[in-house]
Amino acid sequence: MAVIKYDILVCGGTGCRASESHRLVENLNKELILHNLEKEVKVVTTGCFGFCEKGPIVKIIPDNTFYTQVSPWDANEIIEEHIIKGRKIERLLYVDPTSQLGIDDSKHMDFYKKQLRIALRNCGFINPENIEESISRNGYAALAKVLEHMTPETVIDEIKRSGLRGRGGGGFPTGLKWDIARKNVSDIKYVVCNADEGDPGAFMDRSILEGDPHAVIEAMAICGYCTGANHGLIYIRAEYPLAIKRLRIAIDQAREYGLLGDNILDSGFGFDVELRYGAGAFVCGEETALIHSMEGKRGEPTVKPPFPAEKGYRNKPTNVNNVETFANIPVILLKGAEWFSSIGTEKSKGTKVFALAGKINNVGLIEVPMGTTLREVIFDIGGGIKGGKKFKGVQTGGPSGGCLTEKHLDIPIDFDNLIAAGSMMGSGGLIVMDEDDCMVAMSKFFLEFTVEESCGKCAPCRIGNKRLHEILHRITEGKSSRAELATLKNLCMVIKDTSLCGLGQTSPNPILSTMENFLDEYNDHVDNHKCAAGRCKSLLKYYIDREECIGCTACARACPVNAIVGEKKQLHAINQQICIKCGACMDKCKFNAIVLS
Amino acid sequence: MAKIKTLDDLRRLRDSLRTDMNIRENSEHPDRVVQVRVAMSTCGITSGAKETMDFFVSELKKRQINAVVTQTGCMSYCYAEPTVEITLPGQHPVVFGNVANKKADELIERYIKKGELVDGIIPINHIEVDQNNRRI
Numbered sequence: 001m002a003v004i005k006y007d008i009l010v011c012g013g014t015g016c017r018a019s020e021s022h023r024l025v026e027n028l029n030k031e032l033i034l035h036n037l038e039k040e041v042k043v044v045t046t047g048c049f050g051f052c053e054k055g056p057i058v059k060i061i062p063d064n065t066f067y068t069q070v071s072p073w074d075a076n077e078i079i080e081e082h083i084i085k086g087r088k089i090e091r092l093l094y095v096d097p098t099s100q101l102g103i104d105d106s107k108h109m110d111f112y113k114k115q116l117r118i119a120l121r122n123c124g125f126i127n128p129e130n131i132e133e134s135i136s137r138n139g140y141a142a143l144a145k146v147l148e149h150m151t152p153e154t155v156i157d158e159i160k161r162s163g164l165r166g167r168g169g170g171g172f173p174t175g176l177k178w179d180i181a182r183k184n185v186s187d188i189k190y191v192v193c194n195a196d197e198g199d200p201g202a203f204m205d206r207s208i209l210e211g212d213p214h215a216v217i218e219a220m221a222i223c224g225y226c227t228g229a230n231h232g233l234i235y236i237r238a239e240y241p242l243a244i245k246r247l248r249i250a251i252d253q254a255r256e257y258g259l260l261g262d263n264i265l266d267s268g269f270g271f272d273v274e275l276r277y278g279a280g281a282f283v284c285g286e287e288t289a290l291i292h293s294m295e296g297k298r299g300e301p302t303v304k305p306p307f308p309a310e311k312g313y314r315n316k317p318t319n320v321n322n323v324e325t326f327a328n329i330p331v332i333l334l335k336g337a338e339w340f341s342s343i344g345t346e347k348s349k350g351t352k353v354f355a356l357a358g359k360i361n362n363v364g365l366i367e368v369p370m371g372t373t374l375r376e377v378i379f380d381i382g383g384g385i386k387g388g389k390k391f392k393g394v395q396t397g398g399p400s401g402g403c404l405t406e407k408h409l410d411i412p413i414d415f416d417n418l419i420a421a422g423s424m425m426g427s428g429g430l431i432v433m434d435e436d437d438c439m440v441a442m443s444k445f446f447l448e449f450t451v452e453e454s455c456g457k458c459a460p461c462r463i464g465n466k467r468l469h470e471i472l473h474r475i476t477e478g479k480s481s482r483a484e485l486a487t488l489k490n491l492c493m494v495i496k497d498t499s500l501c502g503l504g505q506t507s508p509n510p511i512l513s514t515m516e517n518f519l520d521e522y523n524d525h526v527d528n529h530k531c532a533a534g535r536c537k538s539l540l541k542y543y544i545d546r547e548e549c550i551g552c553t554a555c556a557r558a559c560p561v562n563a564i565v566g567e568k569k570q571l572h573a574i575n576q577q578i579c580i581k582c583g584a585c586m587d588k589c590k591f592n593a594i595v596l597s
Numbered sequence: 598m599a600k601i602k603t604l605d606d607l608r609r610l611r612d613s614l615r616t617d618m619n620i621r622e623n624s625e626h627p628d629r630v631v632q633v634r635v636a637m638s639t640c641g642i643t644s645g646a647k648e649t650m651d652f653f654v655s656e657l658k659k660r661q662i663n664a665v666v667t668q669t670g671c672m673s674y675c676y677a678e679p680t681v682e683i684t685l686p687g688q689h690p691v692v693f694g695n696v697a698n699k700k701a702d703e704l705i706e707r708y709i710k711k712g713e714l715v716d717g718i719i720p721i722n723h724i725e726v727d728q729n730n731r732r733i
Contacts, residue, residue, distance in 0.1 A: 003651070003654045003655045003658060004617070004620060005650070005651075005654050005666065006620075007620055007621055009621075061620055061621050061624045062620055062621075062623065062624035062627070062665040062666065062667055063624070063665075063667045064624050064627070085637070085670065086637045086667075086668035086669050086670050087670055125621060126618075132610075132614050133614075133618065135607070135610055135611050135614055136611055136614035136615050136617065136618040137618065138611070140607060141607070141611065144604045144607050144608075147604070148604050256600065257600045257601050258600055258601045258602055259601060259607075265601065265602070265603060265604050265606075265607065266602055266603045266604070
């Protein structure tokens with residue numbers, strides 16, 4: 001009798017698939033058949049391991065060997081060396097950046113040591129396209145427990161006591177939200193899962209749906225039971241094709257197993273889930289805009305109240321929660337509110353998933369208890385700044401959040417501390433910036449995004465953000481003044497106070513927080529027309545060093561606008577009026593005679 | 598036709614599926630379960646290490662003992678192949694030599710289940726050997 005001796009887990013998240021992990025799976029299976037091992041070794045495609053920086057990831061079970069950047073052509077070596085001969089392949093092991101030694105066991109990697117995975121518990125562990133792997137990991141056990149033993153009131157009470165707050169950004173207490181939806185009387189109610197993840201650099205919802213779709217479906221059914229809804233809708237952006245595919249498979253399997261549909265587990269309670277696709281508008285992450293979009297209307301927000309819990313989808317009471325919020329629910333109900341509330345800080349319980357992006361060594365997805373400091377996240381788990389450069393700031397909460405600096409590194413991250421520091425939790429994107437980043441240019445980048453994504457319904461957001469962007473553009477061109485900086489700040493406050501929805505109310509945050517923390521940089525741009533980081537091209541000037549130039553004419557020939565003048569073997573000079581700052585001369589010069597300042 | 602009609606169906610299904618996932622669950626916490634490492638070098642394999650490993654994997658599963666069975670390269674006790682290193686939770690690893698199926702059965706029944714030391718221990722300091730055996 002052959003028994004499975006090895007599981008080879010291969011990451012099948014979007015990131016690793018882009019590096020051909022699905023072809024690696026094919027090749028591994030071919031090699032197994034070639035070596036007659038297909039009954040002893042199982043290749044499993046899983047969700048995201050989180051260590052996207054070094055994808056594709058392969059983990060060999062039971063010895064926990066963690067291979068990084070594995071290409072489809074490594075399949076043969078993995079089977080012949082590791083599986084057959086029991087030798088680890090050194091060149092594929094993760095190398096610890098400090099000790100420079102290969103680490104063979106993922107338990108010893110700094111990246112995983114400080115993490116606590118609740119929402120991501122099954123990501124990188126189970127095959128998301130197989131409901132049985134989910135069930136064996138207690139999938140749907142919470143739903144069963146709820147249907148068997150608990151009334152909607154006791155479930156809601158449990159969620160309230162756990163202290164779970166909405167993970168989409170607002171941080172509204174989830175139990176309270178369910179309670180309000182429950183108390184509104186109606187013949188039909190809806191449960192909506194908000195999977196419209198729009199922040200640049202955020203991909204936690206996508207990874208949860210790709211890695212553990214059953215957790216979300218189960219939690220939606222529980223929510224339906226508590227609020228009195230029988231219909232669930234997942235609003236997901238159409239540009240997440242893999243997440244959509246896995247959700248479809250998961251929903252079909254759940255129906256086939258009788259875990260969705262009428263009379264689930266003989267309890268009399270029925271619930272079903274459908275998908276609704278979004279076209280990728282940032283504003284549709286706002287719940288009223290999301291509901292309008294699902295109804296086939298323009299994705300524009302409306303004034304609250306009425307809240308969706310009173311009048312939501314098709315004017316019926318609707319409970320909207322974020323993907324990560326749902327993913328926490330089954331664990332809370334299985335392990336208890338006390339267990340969950342023992343993790344985290346006083347007012348923010350549990351864990352939070354963060355997407356690390358920007359100038360950080362370990363780009364990827366992590367989950368840490370609330371109250372972990374930014375320093376631990378960026379330097380211990382994230383491995384510090386790329387290229388050994390100096391840390392400058394970190395943008396939390398995407399374009400709605402703010403920029404935090406060195407002095408904020410030691411505050412424990414939770415909902416309230418981030419707001420006190422002038423930023424916000426948002427959905428959990430962390431974009432790290434180093435000394436080469438210009439804060440004015442960074443604000444401009446986020447404003448560009450907001451201007452693009454503004455739905456145009458209310459004037460402050462539609463017109464105001466455009467004006468903010470124009471002022472920022474003038475600052476980066478060196479055409480602004482101190483007086484305009486005051487106007488900028490003033491306009492920010494007006495937009496914040498008068499916009500209709502969250503998009504406009506938070507869009508000035510990047511400017512306000514960078515003006516608070518990096519005012520010198522703004523002043524430097526305005527007064528001295530200088531960009532210390534060298535990012536604002538218009539403020540840069542190319543010069544020819546008198547000492548170094550030998551008059552080879554290479555630069556003059558490379559210049560596309562003929563801005564460089566000078567005779568052969570004579571000193572050359574750049575005409576600043578004509579120069580377009582393309583840098584072509586600098587690339588061509590072999591004597592380092594072109595300098596930038 | 599729904600496969601799971603009642604809560605008991607779900608529980609039964611979960612329990613029957615669990616054994617397949619045990620390999621992954623146990624490897625999450627190898628220090629909490631019995632760890633068996635079988636030396637699988639050329640000399641080990643010719644002496645029957647593969648059969649020994651198969652025996653451990655299938656028998657531990659059959660006897661419902663939570664364990665992680667892995668293979669390793671040469672342990673350098675070529676005179677006593679197949680060699681097997683067993684680590685009980687919270688204890689030092691112990692290496693046994695000449696482990697064919699019969700010996701393996703005895704090891705499971707007496708050492709793994711009851712913690713009794715049996716004949717065939719190779720009395721060399723494990724840590725030293727492991728250090729010498731770094732493969733590059």
